[in-house]
Amino acid sequence: MKYCHSCASPLIVKIPEGDDKPRHCCENCDSIFYQNPKNVVGTLPVYGEQVLLCKRAINPRIGKWTLPAGFLENGESSLDGAIRETKEEAGAVVTVKENNLYTLFNLPSINQVYMFFRVELANLEFSAGIESEEVALFSENEIPWSEIAFPVVKTTLEKYFQDRESNKFPVRMFDVHHEKNQNISTQIISCSSS
């Protein structure tokens, strides 16, 4: 961020009075521009024994498989955003039941929070949107585990297949840290009892 969104003057980075973190500040009109984590919302669409995955047509991780997900829009609730992304990326209409929030991931290293919701495909009509190369249903033994785009997707799928055995789907929250050696560690922080 270089220029003020209000008056177009050059911005400087400084700690504003009463704050403890550096911010982009405009010395002309005194505007302060705060940068905060972005929310990424997505679904785990289920059809019978199968789950729906999208093969990414865009970077990062082009050609790898993921769950439909994307940035939450202003004015949108998280579940609505996840349903919208599922329609956009997979052309899929989903049915939402109760207790649909499933996994939440804090990714402080890249300033994002991910949320996935469990949903059901309303029918078998789905098709690749502009960000997907291909959309397909997978049984547990067909999941391309080594070709999954992101650790948050892999963890969500792993927990889902574990939980399916007991038919109990607690809400879990994880912290994901990107370490200096490029390893990614995923640590569970909270798990609901239901």
Ligand SMILES: [Zn+2]
């Ligand atoms: Zn300004």
